[in-house]
Amino acid sequence: MHVKTLILGAGLTGLSAAYHLEKKGDRDYLLAERQVQPGGLCASYTVNGFTFDQSGHLLHLHTDYGKKLVKKLLKTNLLRLKRRAWIYTHTSRVPFPFQANLFALPAKERQACVEGLLQAAAQTPKAPRHFEDWCLQSFGKPVYELFMRPYNTKLWGTSPKNLTCDWCGPFVPRPSTQEILQSASRPPQKSYGYNAWFYYPKQGGCGALVQALAQNLHGLRTKTAVTQVDLKRKTARLNGKTISFDHLVNTLPLPEFLHMLEGEARLSALAERLTHTSVLVYNFAINRAVKPFSWIYFPDEQDPFYRVGLQSGFSPFNAPQGTSSFYVELPGTTPRGKGTEKRILSALIQKGIIDIHDEVLFSFWQTLPYAYAVYDKRRSRAVRQALQALAKRGCFCAGRYGKWEYSFMEASLLEGLDLAEKLV
Numbered sequence: 528m529h530v531k532t533l534i535l536g537a538g539l540t541g542l543s544a545a546y547h548l549e550k551k552g553d554r555d556y557l558l559a560e561r562q563v564q565p566g567g568l569c570a571s572y573t574v575n576g577f578t579f580d581q582s583g584h585l586l587h588l589h590t591d592y593g594k595k596l597v598k599k600l601l602k603t604n605l606l607r608l609k610r611r612a613w614i615y616t617h618t619s620r621v622p623f624p625f626q627a628n629l630f631a632l633p634a635k636e637r638q639a640c641v642e643g644l645l646q647a648a649a650q651t652p653k654a655p656r657h658f659e660d661w662c663l664q665s666f667g668k669p670v671y672e673l674f675m676r677p678y679n680t681k682l683w684g685t686s687p688k689n690l691t692c693d694w695c696g697p698f699v700p701r702p703s704t705q706e707i708l709q710s711a712s713r714p715p716q717k718s719y720g721y722n723a724w725f726y727y728p729k730q731g732g733c734g735a736l737v738q739a740l741a742q743n744l745h746g747l748r749t750k751t752a753v754t755q756v757d758l759k760r761k762t763a764r765l766n767g768k769t770i771s772f773d774h775l776v777n778t779l780p781l782p783e784f785l786h787m788l789e790g791e792a793r794l795s796a797l798a799e800r801l802t803h804t805s806v807l808v809y810n811f812a813i814n815r816a817v818k819p820f821s822w823i824y825f826p827d828e829q830d831p832f833y834r835v836g837l838q839s840g841f842s843p844f845n846a847p848q849g850t851s852s853f854y855v856e857l858p859g860t861t862p863r864g865k866g867t868e869k870r871i872l873s874a875l876i877q878k879g880i881i882d883i884h885d886e887v888l889f890s891f892w893q894t895l896p897y898a899y900a901v902y903d904k905r906r907s908r909a910v911r912q913a914l915q916a917l918a919k920r921g922c923f924c925a926g927r928y929g930k931w932e933y934s935f936m937e938a939s940l941l942e943g944l945d946l947a948e949k950l951v
């Protein structure tokens with residue numbers, strides 16, 4: 528069998544590439560997906576009448592095309608929501624972002640944060656060597672110690688000293704020194720961050736977007752796993768059968784893809800330099816509607832999780848009336864089981880997020896094996912070398928895992944368009 532374009536992986540990136548190829552009248556492609564359903568990390572699940580995403584999956588749309596496409600696909604099935612997010616430290620509940628809401632801290636910590644910031648601002652700025660330097664220069668030591676260090680250590684599974692700052696531009700709000708100082712006396716006048724407002728499907732969870740993209744794709748093949756790719760011969764093994772192609776699009780995790788390459792030992796070796804984190808998600812529902820919020824960050828070491836989201840808060844259709852559903856994100860190294868469940872629930876009760884009298888209706892665990900590509904010092908060179916070499920061999924890598932970067936759903940949608948334009 529031969530196709531003009533073979534797309535590996537029907538997550539949002541692969542689906543968007545196929546969707547845009549079809550829009551341009553090109554049906555000579557095959558979109559291979561290992562799972563029974565398309566969608567990858569954006570697929571949603573219905574459990575006992577509740578809709579769950581894979582942790583939180585909210586649409587952050589910042590481009591005209593991204594908004595236009597999502598509105599075209601979801602039509603009236605779309606909500607626009609304002610972020611309601613906090614950080615719980617051992618002493619306080621601070622609105623997100625921490626660094627722009629110092630007013631919410633106890634007086635002693637607030638004063639220390641102000642002094643630390645002033646000290647940092649008085650230094651001559653130097654090129655940061657790592658994310659720790661970047662935080663210390665941007666916010667001062669107390670903000671770093673209270674939030675940035677412990678939270679990011681949990682999230683990335685390593686010290687901020689081991690991370691570069693290539694990723695933080697779009698993801699870590701950086702108010703000016705003056706704005707941070709002002710925030711010590713009053714709440715900020717503006718919203719910070721890429722996620723201050725977001726979109727979410729009214730019904731069907733994030734998976735509604737997947738369904739809308741996938742519904743008329745002629746070349747989508749689920750239960751189709753790729754195991755080997757030969758870039759010289761331009762062939763791939765799908766479910767044990769060989770298929771040839773003119774162009775290849777990879778959205779699979781880059782290290783896995785590099786290991787699938789035939790006769791490319793040097794490229795495969797680059798995979799050893801790429802590390803990532805996994806996320807363990809504890810999903811549960813209770814028999815009471817809690818006060819709405821979007822998500823809450825937990826930097827403190829004694830809390831086993833680092834973020835908790837209210838799934839039922841994103842849409843009234845996500846949970847039956849009078850109930851609430853939550854997702855709790857923990858480092859992927861945390862053991863699943865009763866012990867962890869008990870620690871999670873008692874920490875949530877202690878913080879007043881749920882009540883001791885609430886009944887847990889059901890719960891289930893999910894592991895997301897690929898969560899964050901770790902931006903350590905070896906990543907950027909290895910990724911650059913791999914992507915350049917692959918592009919020379921006619922293989923385009925795309926998406927958060929194909930390009931081994933920190934990106935989000937809108938980027939997947941736009942990359943799909945970009946690929947289709949290149950390929951047609």
Ligand SMILES: Cc1cc2nc3c(=O)[nH]c(=O)nc-3n(C[C@H](O)[C@H](O)[C@H](O)COP(=O)(O)OP(=O)(O)OC[C@H]3O[C@@H](n4cnc5c(N)ncnc54)[C@H](O)[C@@H]3O)c2cc1C
Nearest residue numbers: 536538539540561567568584585752753898926927935936
């Ligand atoms: C915890 C977490 C929370 C997130 N929250 C948000 C959010 O709120 N908003 C946002 O915009 N983004 C969020 N993201 C990012 C978002 O999930 C990704 O940017 C997006 O889903 C990437 O889509 P993709 O198609 O590139 O990759 P994936 O979704 O990983 O798709 C890859 C596909 O390849 C398939 N595959 C793998 N191996 C094979 C094989 N051998 N053969 C065939 N198929 C294979 C997989 O089954 C999968 O379907 C979050 C990510 C994580 C981890």
